[in-house]
Structures are given as C-alpha cells and as structure tokens.
Amino acid sequence: MAATRKDGAAVTELSGPAQHGVELYRRMLVVRRFEEAVQSLFQKGEVHGTTHLYVGEEAGAVGVADVLRPHDRVAGTYRGHGHALALGVDPQALLDEMLGRETGVCGGRAGSMNVIDLGNRLIGCFGIIGGSISAATGAALALRQQGDGVAVAFFGEGTTNHGYFHECLNFAAVLRLPVLFVCENNRYGEFTPFEDVTAGEIAARPQTLGIPTETVDGMDVWAVREAAEAAVERARAGEGPQFIQSMTYRFVGHSRSDPGRYRKPGELEEWKQRDPLKVAREKLAAAFGVDGAVVDGVDAEVEAQFEAIVERSLAAPYPDPVRDAAREFAPTTS
Template sequence: MAEKTQAKAAGAEIDAAGARDLYRRMRLIRTFEDTVQSQFQKGNVHGTTHLYSGQEASGVGVCSMLRDGDKVAGTYRGHGHSIALGVDPQKLMDEMLGRETGACGGRAGSMNVVDVEADLIGCFGIVGGSIGAATGAALAEKLRRTGNVAVAFFGDGTSNQAYFHESLNWAQIEKLPVIFVCENNLYMEFTPIENVTAGAIGSRPQAMGIHYRQVDGNDVFAVREAAGEAIEHARSGAGPAFLETMTYRFVGHSRSDPGKYRKPGELDEWKKRDPLVLGRKALEERYGLDPERLDQIDAEVAKQLEEIVERGLAAPFPDPANVGGEFK
C-alpha cells in the first residue's frame, strides 16, 4: 500500500529513513515502468504508453514536499507523477491492464488517470492540459482560502503551447498558489527542444515576473530543496512559482519510438546521472547507508511489482453491461 506524500512540508532536510523512502519511491516508479513495458509486450497493456523512466527525481522530489490537500495535475507521462504523489501502484497497474479494479475502472488507461482521493486532479492526455487544470484548481484554493497549492507537471515542449502562456499570465495576475514544474527532458517528442523554441524556456516565466528556478532534475535532494522554496512562495500568497527540472528520459517518447534522434553518446552520458544512481550515491555518502540495504530495497520493490502484476492479471475486466451513462 502506498502511503500519501512523505514529507508534510517539514522542510527539505530529511533523515535517513526519509531519504530511503525517496529512493524506494523512485525505484518503485522505475520498476513500475519496466513492468508496464514488459506487460505491453505481452499484450496485457493496450494502446500506447509514455514512460517516466529517467525522470523519477523530478516527480518524487516535488511531491515529497507537498502536504495533504495540495493538488497535482500530471501529464500523459503520468505514471511517475501518480506514484510520486501516492496513488496506489496496484490501482494504477490495474488501470494499465484495463481492469475493473483500476484507478478509473479501466475507463482511463495510461494517459488519463484521475485519483481524487490521492489529490491527483488528473493526468492529461493533451499537452498543456495539466497547466490549465492546476491553475483553475489554484483559483479554487485561493477563493476557498484553504492554504493549499496546486502543482502542474509538464514537459519542455509545452512551453510553446497556448495553455502555458495564457495560464502563466493569468496565474500571476491573480497571484494564484500554483507551482509550474517544467520537466525539461530536452526533446519535444522526437525534436530537440532548441530547434522549436525561441529563447530559453526560463525567460518566459521571468518576463512575467514569476518566481523561477532551474534545478538538476535528476538529483532528488536538489529538486526537494528548490521545490520547497517554490511551494513556500506559492503558499504564502506571493503568486505562482516556476521550477524547471533538467532531466532526460531513458526510453522513447512513446511505446513506438526507438529514439533515433538522440545525439550519439547522449543517452550513455545521462545514464551516468540516473536519478537512482545519484540517489544511491547520496544515500551512501550523506546518510552512510549500506549498499546492501539499497539492494534489498530494489529486491523488495521488484517483488512488490511481481505481486501487483499477478493480482492485476487475476482481476476482472469491466462488464460491458456497465458501460455507464454520460452525465452525473
């Protein structure tokens, strides 16, 4: 069972147990994604998938700084955002497998997961959707005076979308408690982001006077520190904050993409900076954790996923007789 968000805004400082949880959560996402891939190849996951492998530190770092009541909007690459926030991986896997027991009963699939209980507004299948949704959620939080914030995850390619420009502007005008997290993995789908983007992405929020920071998106501790600052800014009523997490996806854009557009050697260079490699290193160096203890976490997570898949494959598909109605 996944616990909800880990840190409850206790500041970016974290003890060894907390640090281990961060690592476990990142490992859970990686193994989940590997499992989705293998289940796809076996014909048990349908349609398409967009995996988060390589970007785990961004989602986990940000979500670990949220508190209950804060809302998150993810993207079509949203398995990682969901797990980082605390969505039950069993419900998520069952959704991938199209089962009645899935987070959305098999109606949503990989790209459109919603989990209201986990404060996941939704994952949005269309680029930019998360930004607008989180901005609206933040408007509600402001008018209801809850003190909660909303987070929008999105990719670098989204910075050229109408949602981005319109929502950033409106959020800043209304001083909405929203954190825009741009996960810059250097490619919009198959195209290098610099080929299609005028100027730096970060110059755009800065031109609107929005609090901005760029951070190493593969270092979960660095992300936590920067996210903590961004969240505090938004929660204080000072308006939105923008965090650009520099990262890299280790897999294709979607299931059918072999990634031929990558520069030679680029993937290998980034793999040296794998969030899990960096995480292990930090845990060993800063917290004195035994590598064997970390291997043990990896093994526990692998077993957890095996059991999740076993249960998922045994779960029933939804009955076509219960296709449902269009309105509440």
C-alpha cells in the same frame, strides 16, 4: 528501518534524514519498476493503446510530491504514471488500470494517459499538450477561494511554445494564484531537440511575468525537493505563482513506437551516468552513511512487490459493460 547484510551481519537502524532519503529512493524505484512492468506487459499485448514512460525522470515527481500537503492538487501529463505514483496512488490499482481491469483506479476506463485519483490529490493526467497547466491554474483559483492549498502543474518543455503556457502563466501572475509550474525539460519534444524549436531560454519566459523561477538538476531528488519546498511555501504564503525548470532526461522513446534513433551518439549512455537511482544510491552512502545493504534490501523488496502486483493484475477481471453501466455516468439524485 533495520536491515541485514547478505552475510548475516546487522546494519545500523536508520532514522531522520537517512531514513527519509531511503524512502525517497524507494518511491523512485517503485516508479521505475512500474514503468518497466508496463513496458513488458505492453510488449506482450496486455496493455492496449499507447504508453509514455517516465523512466529517467523519477526524481522530478518524487521530489515535488514529497513537500505537498493533503489539500494540494496536482495535474500531470500523458507521461503521468510517475506523477500518480509519487502522490501515493496504489501501484496495484494503477497497473490494473493500465490493463483495463475493473479493479483499476478508474475502473479500467482511463487507460495510460487519463488517470484521475482525487483521493491522492491527482486532478488528472492530460493527453492534451498544456492541459495540465490549464487544470492546475483553475485548481489554484479554487484553492485560493477555499483559503487552503497549492496547485502543481507538471509539463514538458515543448509545452512552453503553446498558448496554454503563456495564457495561464499570465492569468496566474495577474491574480497571484497559489500554483507551482514544473517544467520537466527532458530535452526532446517527442523526436525534436528542444533547442531546435525554442528560441531563448525557457526560464526567461516566466521571469518576464515576474514569476520567481529556478532551474534545478532534475536527476537529483534532493535538489528537486529543496527547490519545490521553497517554491511551494512561497505560493502557500500568498506570494503568487512559482516556476521550476527540472533538467532531466528520459531513457526510453517518446512512446511505444519510438526507438529513439534521433539521439546523438553516446548521449543516452552519458545521461544514464546521472540515473536518478544511481545518484540517490551514491548520495545515500556519501552524505547519509547508508549502508549499501539497506539499499539492496529495498531493491529486493520492490522487485518482489512487483512480481506479485503483475500476477494479480493479470488475474483481475475486466469490467462488465452491462453490470457496470452505471459507472459510466454520474449518480442520479432525486
């Protein structure tokens, strides 16, 4: 990867860990710009229904997705745009989907919360609390029978108080399934601080079932990646389910109707000092010697990319209910 400074001076070409680090930054930035585009389009009436944005949590999905293989499977949440993009879902097709266009990844029929892209290992995003855990546990059972692959479930900390959580973790532990459970603890279950409704430590729950558990800084993509790599390899090696608690924070409300007034004074500003993009920029410079001009170039490139993506999405056609009726049903075989 080569770059040029604004003053025209050449920047050293990157390779190895530095180049990989810049790519991790780029993936997080794509998620951030996508969510900002969705929010802007929603406010203009172009996105219908509701939206749950992943702004602030980008390091979690990108860090985990980076260690997965083609045969692995992932189940995301209703805050799943970040999960989808981290897995490689085309941002153009995903934004088209948000706008209900026929060129969307699901033909404009999934909307914001129910995206599926099996070609990119995404078995679904689930609006039902805990649905991702159930789906990933089932996928892990199938993958073990096939002899290859690890399943991953993303879910929020509020899910740990639901039946899906306890039943699926117990089932996975008993059968030693190859599944990684990733709890994205963003501190709030919708509008309620998680400590107000959750007794004890979340990490203690999987530990009582004998599931190896690690709590990581969910604002640091390298910390998430390191923990995920070790956990996925253990699961792949037949050591049973694994659990990661990613301590993170969303910079926006729970959904479109939430202004976030329940936050403690100064809390949001404090967490923004640990913005995953800011953390990554600082680490790229300090640990890998990446010139700021390289990162600035990535910023400009992704910004231009999304200007074009938004323009194309707005021009894309809607599905025709008559012409495309067959897409609503599974193909008939004789």
